Structure formats: C-alpha cells, structure tokens
Amino acid sequence: MDGSTAAEGLGALRDGFAGQRMLVTPRSLVREALTLPVTSRLLVTDAGVFPHAARHGRSRVSGAEQHVVLVCTDGAGWCRTPAGTEVVGRGDAVLLLAGEAHEYGADAEDPWTLWWFHVLGGDAAELVSAGHQASGGPVAHLRDAAPVASLVSQVIDGLDAGTRAGTLQATGAAFHALTQVVATGRRSPGPSLSPVERALEHLRATSPRRTPVASLAAMVGLSTSRLGALFREHVGVSPNAYQSQLRMARARELLDSTDLAVAAVASACGFDDPLYFSRQFARVHGVAPSAYRGRTR
Template identity: 30%
Template sequence: MIRKREGFEGQRAIVLPKKILEVCAYTPPVNSLYITDIGFYPRAQYHYRERPTGIAQNVLIYCLEGKGWLKVPGGTFKVDPNEYLIIPADMPHTYWADEETPWTIYWAHFKGVQASYFASLLSRQYKSFVNHAGFLDERIKLFDAMYSNFESGYSLDNLVYSSTSFAYFLTSLSFVEKFTSALHKPDKDVVDISITYMQQHLESMVSLEQLASEVNLSVSHYSSIFRKKTGYSPIVYFNHLKIQHACQYLQFTTLRVNEISSKLGIEDPYYFSRMFTKIMGLSPVEYRNKKQ
C-alpha cells in the first residue's frame, strides 16, 4: 500500500497556533468546545494516518465522496459517502483512503470541556465510530463558513463564532432528522391542517362534523387519526387551544372573564369558567391573580 500523510491537490488545512489554543482552553465560552485543526482533502489518494497511542484531540472526518477505512481497538470499519467517523481523544487508531476510490473529506480535530460529551454523542456512547449523516448543502456551507472565519484571523469574536458554529455542526451530525426538519418543513398532514383551522377559528364554536368536513374525512376516521397523532380527541384539543388563548387574555389584558369567554365563541361564561378550571387546575380569576 502506498501511503501519503499530507499533500493533495485542492487541499485546505489550518492548524491553530499554540498560543491561540491556550486562549481557547481558558476563555469561556470557547473553552467548552473548540477546533484545533480543520481542513478539506479532495480525492485524497493514498491518505494514511496511524497513531498507535491516539492523540489528545478528538478526530472527526466527514466523507463526502469515495471511501475510506477506520481501524480502532473495536475493529476495522469501512467509511462510505455521507458517513462520518469519530475517534475519541487518546484512542489508538489508523485511518486511510480506499485505493480505488479515495475519499473526499471534511475533517476537524477538537478539544474542550464538552468535547468528550460530543464525542460520546457522535459515537452513540462509544459504541459506533462510523455513522451515516445524509448530505445537506447547509451543513457544508456551515463548515466552509467556519474555515473562512479562521482565515480572517484569531480574534476573540472569531473564536467564539467558530466554537458555537462547530457545536451546531456536530449537532447536525448527531440529530440528522431534527436538523433536516428544521431546515425543510415537511408537508402538513390532515391533522396539521385541522389544527391550523382550529387556530384560525378560536373565536367560534366549531363542531366535530365541521372539523372532519374541512379535511374531507368521515367523523369516525378523522377522530381516529387525530387521536392517534395527538393523544386527544379533536374537540378536547380545540378546547385546549381556546384555553391557551384565554390564558394570554388573562395575563396580558384587562378584559373581564365574560368578555374573554365571548371572544372565544363561548356565550356561557360559567361554562367557560368550568372548562378553564378543569384544564388549568384553577379558575380564570385565580389564574389572573397568580400571574399578577
């Protein structure tokens, strides 16, 4: 096997100076998590690193294209596109690019008070050192932004920005579905559509039949899927939204209880008060007095 530690066409790499790392180690909030080395290696043919006793930093490599391999005390693992490897500090390891289809990688070494926590999170509590994280353009832009930030110097502002951005970057690998859904809102299902309808008609008394009709479902089918997703019947859920809104009126306005009841489409203020007490555990007047 031909081995090559560094030097790939189009590569980028920054190693933070020792004095800057000392600043990072003792300056909140940077000392919670900070990068010591960062880079990008495209088509890194013959890339090879062997560290029999590990290193003091945690190592993260995100494979964009091609393949590579990781060897740690727990075994040898293949690294495919859209997978990352994580090596905790002080763990003996070897990693290398596949000879036929060498990997293209984004990588970083990191330390800090919370570094071991993130290493545990990324490795599924040190049980899986190679994991999948589907490609997201936003994640790559975040990495590039951190790299460019270092290129502009090591001011405290730059160090804080890179530290907090890197925590977000690691979180995007650990919680892929949450990161994806936060960026790309999924299409609303019938329950979401129904809840939106409820929110737009808090001032009205809406029947179960009306709610089901709005999403073109029978009452029984609608009630079944609504309860399955939310844990509540549609009318109970609707009442919870009304009371949630009532709480805001009580806390932030001087409207009387009967006026709030009327605003929520409930003509009987005594019925409103009973419903409020049942849901909140105290009467509307008691709630207002407590908040004030």
C-alpha cells in the same frame, strides 16, 4: 496531513492535495483560548478539506491529543479503532475520541474527499461520546452530509480569519456540526439526497456568503463541470446565478420589510460595494433599490 500535532506511526501517507485547505491554530493561542469563556468548553484547533485525497492516511497508536471529526462527501475510505474496522463511504462522518488508538485511510481505487476538524473541551468530549452512542460506534451514516460539510467550511473560514471573532465563529459552527451528526447519524446507511439537492441546501443555509463553485462541487462529490451541468438541468441556472438569485431575494425581502438604508441592505446581502449592489439590483429588477422600495410607499 490532517493538521494534528499528535501523529504517530505512519503519519500522513501524502502531504498536500489539489484544492486542499488546511488551517492550524498556533498552540500558544490554543492555550489562551482554553482559559476563556465559551472556547474553554469547545475549541477548534485545526480544520481543513482534502479533495480526492489519494493515498491519504493516518495512524496514531496513542490516539490524538484532540477529538477528531471527519466527514466524507465523496469516494470512500476506512477507519480502524479498538472496536474494529469499518468502511467509510460518501455521506459518513467519523468521530474519534482523544487518546483512543485509531487508523484511517482513503480507498485506493476511489479516494475520499474529506472535511475535517480537531476539537478540544468538555462539550466536545460529550458530543463525540453522544455520537458514538447514537450510531453504535465511531462511524455515523448521515442521510445528507452536505449540511455538516457546510458547517465545517464555516469552521475553516472562522479559523482563516485569525481573529477572536473568527475563533468564536469556528466554535459555533463546530458545535452545530457535532450536534447535526449526533441528531441525524444512523447505525446503517440509508437513502440520501442527490448532489444537486445537497448543494442547494448548502447554498440556502449559508446565503448571502458566496461559495466558490469548486468548493461546492467538492462538498457534494462532483467535478465543477458536472455540477454546473446538473444545476442547469435541474435548477435552470448555474450555481453562481442561483446564488445571485438568493441574494436578490434577500434584498427584496429587506427592502419590503425594513427601513434599512440601501447601503445596509447591500451589506446584509453580501455586497461590499453599495453602488455595485444597486447596479446589480437594477439589472435584475429594472429599477434601483430605492425606486423598488418606493413603488408601494
């Protein structure tokens, strides 16, 4: 299912997909958040990712209670609204206004991988409406869906935290995702970045937070083994090794340009254990972080 509490008609054709993540905010917390600053204007109520979602579909004859945002990073599907039926392909985003009748479903032969969230609030309504105007309907063709899917993954992480700070993180990421769709969505498909280029953009945008290779592969529409092979071919290292390089590059930057303690540098680079960070830094650079910093001081 896609997490909505406003489902009618067919509902989900299948409940549960291998590798899926789905977060649903308790409605009592939704009601509270809608009375608070920031989240009263834009609030994510549900979010998730459905990899290769065979037989997935939803029909709502009275629409959903929330605005619905879908991002397809692999495979294909379709969407039907009062304006007509449109094919949804890799790199497309679908924006559905609350209260508007709609149906959507995965392609039978090539089912989509779908990143999605539901959102409430005045800012959300304005952004979804602006997206419709920019792309001429509910389906926006993105040159590169990976940055938007990356933001949806941050929405999911924010909801997963289960804290007020996590809710604000989800709100910020959802706002950014919607503005990306409005700013980059087109009326017709165009050339897109390669899967490896999309993966690299996501890793650069989200570093130092580490992205599991399985999640990264789902985001760009590849199997984990295929993504690993393409990474080694085009980048020269594995996805995990590339993420380590990004973290170490950030560590060098902070050691060179700030007076942060080594423990603070470790934390800023995504390492919970300063000793482990120091060992990894020394393994890569041949010297400990403190010695690296002292080489020019």
